Amino acid sequence: MARIRLSALSPAASGVVGFSLGAAAILLLPGNLANALGLLSAGLGLAGATALSRRNAAREREQLLAAIGEVKVRLATNAIRVDSMAKRLDQMPMGEADAAPAKAMLHELTAEVGLLGDLLQQVATTLGEHDDQLSRIEGRLANPPPQPARIAALVPERVEPHAPEPLIATRHDPAEAAQRRAAEERAALISEALAKGQVEVHLQPIVSLPQRRTRGYEALVRLRLDEKTLLLPSEFLTTVEERGFGPTLDALVLTRALAIARHLGSKPGELFVSCNFSAATWGSSRALAALSRILEKYHDHIGNLVIEVPQRVFRVLEPASLGLLGAMSANGVRFALDHVADLRFDPVSLHDRGVRFVKVSAALLLAEARGGKLADIAAGDIAVQLARGSIQLVAEEVEDDPMVADMLDLGIAFGQGIVFSPPRPVRPEVFAEPQPAEAAQAPKPATAMAPPASAEVVEHPAMAPPPAVKRVPFRDILRRATA
Missing domain, CATH: 3.20.20.450 (EAL domain)
Incomplete structure (x- = not known):
């Protein structure tokens, strides 16, 4: 038969067992002894549930910190691998234009690895601060500070020691306050x-x-x-x-x-x-x-x-x-x-x-x-x-x-x-933002040269289109000059 580990039990199991034993003692035993044993069993069950929950929380926190440490080690290993890849890329016979995209990608990977490492470090630091605050609170609850004796009523209210000091402070306060406001x-x-x-x-x-x-x-x-x-x-x-x-x-x-x-x-x-x-x-x-x-x-x-x-x-x-x-x-x-x-x-x-x-x-x-x-x-x-x-x-x-x-x-x-x-x-x-190239090269509209919509003006000889210029190849001109 396999051995039962108490640490593997759920915290609720201890409470259930304690309450069950208490109920059985109340039902089976007579008189006040049954009530006392029932209450004691229930209290022991609650105490066991609290202890188990604290132990489980501490174990889970340790597992989380160990996982964070393992991830940081893997990130460092990947950063070393990326660095070695960058060195290999520098040694390869490639042109600058071909190697630039690969180098940019490797640098981005290095930056992402660094950012992930920073985030993990922040998580670990936050968990540590949380544990420190919990330990301080538990220490204050376990050892409360001593309360001072109430003897203020024995001191006369009209007695005010160190009376000259407020007068000296009020003389310097206006200058400091003015500097602070400025x-x-x-x-x-x-x-x-x-x-x-x-x-x-x-x-x-x-x-x-x-x-x-x-x-x-x-x-x-x-x-x-x-x-x-x-x-x-x-x-x-x-x-x-x-x-x-x-x-x-x-x-x-x-x-x-x-x-x-x-x-x-x-x-x-x-x-x-x-x-x-x-x-x-x-x-x-x-x-x-x-x-x-x-x-x-x-x-x-x-x-x-x-x-x-x-x-x-x-x-x-x-x-x-x-x-x-x-x-x-x-x-x-x-x-x-x-x-x-x-x-x-x-x-x-x-x-x-x-x-x-x-x-x-x-x-x-x-x-x-x-x-x-x-x-x-x-x-x-x-x-x-x-x-x-x-x-x-x-x-x-x-x-x-x-x-x-x-x-x-x-x-x-x-x-x-x-x-x-x-x-x-x-x-x-x-x-100023540069103007688009199309707008800069667009010709200005010549409104003054637009002819009026008249058939007489269109058919006027003066408005006839100029004769087309006949282009002669340069070889013909050269052939005529050397003939």
Whole structure:
């Protein structure tokens, strides 16, 4: 006979057994002893049902956590397999046009695997927090805090210790309250301007050295509060990120940058425009996925777009975000590394991730040239090292002509700064939607040449159609000339 496991029983079984034994004791035994034994059996049955239900819940929770861990292990294994497939694809003798769709699909798979891993991590974290809260509640119920003795009635009501402190507090409260109200009003104005889409983009050119010919532009965001107030990023970005409007601002800036890219695509010279994203967007794979969907809608213009990524953010990107960046790069988006604080680069790795520009402050390059320790090679060789990986070094924040001469001595071919041009607003017609080609080529109706509906005018000799011109082949003309 198979052994019965108590843990396999349903919690209701214990309660049913307890009540059954209690009823049997009441019916069979006489007097008060029967009632006592019946109540005891029923209580033991309820206690056993509660214990079994708790044990089953704990076992199911452990099984759920184990399943989540197993799924995470499988996701990690699949991510490794996808990475190996990408490496094999790079080694295959295929053209860039043939390999681009496969690379985009692999990057999308990597991003999906990363998103699933994030969701599983959130589920596990939520379950852990739920268990902690339950344990705290049970601990409070088991050990209630001691209630203070009611001796308040013994203290006279008219005795108020520390009387001078409220007077001192009231002296400082108005100034702090006024500052708090001003900050809240300013934050409300910023939020309202952002909700209305009052975002302006100013462009600062990126030029080639030494010719100073414009090669591209950087889109710098401004926020318009009213006709006389235009805020710089340092004045509103903190409020925007604290209120969670960073992805909204980035979507507005990206849409305007794509409109500028569309305008630059119609001009010769392969000009480009670069834009930045907020820290909240780089830290959220969902926000990056939303921006990648915007890029898919404007796929024809992303060849003239460059997205700037801070170096500290680029080095700590999660697998999901790296997969999304890889998908963007496979679709034609180029990236630029900015806010550089470490001059040690791996050009091959940067190029594989879609980086085509590295923007370094001119002051940092000069400090490195004068004996800094931020690079393993000489400052004059950094541009050559990056150029071997098809990456251009851009010296930004160039302030005067002597600094331009120093950049030329370091072999830097691109520059950006106030010495070339300050940021300037974009003309409104750049953001206008282009007219359809059929409407642009349609001839204007010639109403003045329309003849009146009269038979006499139609039969008039002056209105007769001109004689048809007889076309002679060029060979006949040539034959007559040489005859």
